[in-house]
């Protein structure tokens with residue numbers, strides 16, 4: 001793993017955006033695995049800015065998102081499709097048909113999940129997978145459990161995830177209890193993985209992902225088995241790495 005500790009959220013976002021932009025410039029028809037949440041918002045702003053300045057084009061990029069809440073329509077302002085449209089897709093030249101986000105309204109989840117994996121396999125997996133991490137160590141919505149799940153699947157969200165995401169909804173009761181998430185097969189199949197995190201509340205999860213026992217109890221720890229991972233965190237999220245003396249690039 002190559003680890004960068006940046007001074008704050010903005011510097012983390014800019015560094016993450018340069019890695020994504022670098023991927024697109026190197027391979028304009030790349031397949032990006034994209035994430036939602038507070039973590040990537042800043043990076044997406046940089047990418048939109050660079051696109052508006054004429055530095056970056058998404059016209060041949062394909063994207064596949066990690067997850068979506070079960071029961072939320074694309075028009076719901078907390079759905080991850082809505083997030084992607086409003087934070088990135090609506091502001092760049094990506095072809096709408098080239099963007100995939102799991103369908104939270106599917107009536108046939110098992111078939112949908114199998115098709116999602118088949119599509120990712122048909123692309124030869126993603127070139128670069130962007131990941132945030134939950135306070136409990138989840139990646140995508142792969143929550144802590146007894147085993148790593150390989151396939152895209154329907155997940156019961158952990159209570160701690162519902163608590164963490166309640167800030168986006170009018171009340172905790174409005175947070176969906178399930179999501180569709182890419183499994184570890186699609187995530188680990190990515191040629192490159194970019195894990196980003198900010199804030200003190202992510203420091204334990206980052207320490208667990210980078211140096212902890214590899215275990216489904218901390219899903220992010222599986223990334224230690226991937227040959228090409230870049231970790232970009234701010235000082236607060238990286239504080240326990242620093243305390244543990246983990247060597248970092250910057």
Ligand code: PGA
Nearest residue numbers: 037038039040132133134
């Ligand atoms: P956040 O979520 O970026 O909103 O902190 C990350 C995650 O839960 O994976």
